[in-house]
Amino acid sequence: MANLKQILRVMMTGLFVATAGASLGGCQTWDQFTTSVKTTIDVIGGTKVSGAKAYIALNVFAGIETSTTKFLKLPACAPTSTVICRPRGAAAEIEGPFTTAIAARNQLRAWMKANPDATVADIGLYNALTAATNALAPILSKYGISTGS
Amino acid sequence: MSSIISLVMSLILKVAPGATTEIIAQIVPILVQLVPILVQEYKDLLPVVQNIIAALKDNSEITQEQWDALDALNQQYDAEFLAALQAAKAEDAELDAADAAAAVAKPAT
Numbered sequence: 280m281a282n283l284k285q286i287l288r289v290m291m292t293g294l295f296v297a298t299a300g301a302s303l304g305g306c307q308t309w310d311q312f313t314t315s316v317k318t319t320i321d322v323i324g325g326t327k328v329s330g331a332k333a334y335i336a337l338n339v340f341a342g343i344e345t346s347t348t349k350f351l352k353l354p355a356c357a358p359t360s361t362v363i364c365r366p367r368g369a370a371a372e373i374e375g376p377f378t379t380a381i382a383a384r385n386q387l388r389a390w391m392k393a394n395p396d397a398t399v400a401d402i403g404l405y406n407a408l409t410a411a412t413n414a415l416a417p418i419l420s421k422y423g424i425s426t427g428s
Numbered sequence: 429m430s431s432i433i434s435l436v437m438s439l440i441l442k443v444a445p446g447a448t449t450e451i452i453a454q455i456v457p458i459l460v461q462l463v464p465i466l467v468q469e470y471k472d473l474l475p476v477v478q479n480i481i482a483a484l485k486d487n488s489e490i491t492q493e494q495w496d497a498l499d500a501l502n503q504q505y506d507a508e509f510l511a512a513l514q515a516a517k518a519e520d521a522e523l524d525a526a527d528a529a530a531a532v533a534k535p536a537t
């Protein structure tokens with residue numbers, strides 16, 4: 280079950296990487312997008328991304344956040360712990376990167392709400408969210424944060 | 429269990445960076461198959477996976493209703509996360525203090 284949880288976590292991260300990498304890759308990736316007829320994954324004019332892409336990125340972060348919440352609710356590890364527990368100091372280590380990611384998410388949503396055309400999102404703010412979310416990966420890996428209870 | 433893992437591995441193989449939208453569109457059936465599993469065992473992830481399925485399946489723009497629902501979900505998840513974070517930090521601080529007190533009380537050898 281532990282391996283399945285890790286795989287599901289990788290899946291969520293991979294889905295995020297795919298949607299982010301699909302627009303931030305090299306020439307070959309850009310050519311693929313220019314021939315695509317779908318607007319789900321689309322960089323618009325170099326300064327915007329489609330609202331759907333932002334929507335997916337926001338949902339992926341939400342999944343990571345709720346998974347981390349489950350981890351934080353675990354009891355703190357004691358020297359004699361025999362159940363799944365939360366290493367001491369993990370909460371303090373998690374706080375900074377998640378605060379950054381939540382702020383990036385809020386800025387992205389605030390931009391979309393403030394702009395009349397909510398079908399697009401500012402690429403700079405989108406990239407900030409993707410960077411902040413990617414920065415969480417080492418912490419998730421270090422503590423084996425799973426996707427289940 | 430093996431069918432679940434093969435489903436997930438199929439998804440992982442398809443989400444390599446640089447994947448075309450056509451490839452990504454193939455992810456949708458895989459995610460759909462995961463839904464009943466999530467319902468049973470990982471229900472906290474169910475809303476976000478369903479949202480991703482909807483965004484990938486539908487070529488049209490995200491509706492205001494979908495955005496409002498996501499905003500509400502974010503508020504809920506934020507509140508739960510912050511509460512869990514503060515509780516965990518408080519527990520760690522309490523245990524650290526107890527350890528420090530025990531170390532002080534321990535007679536020197």
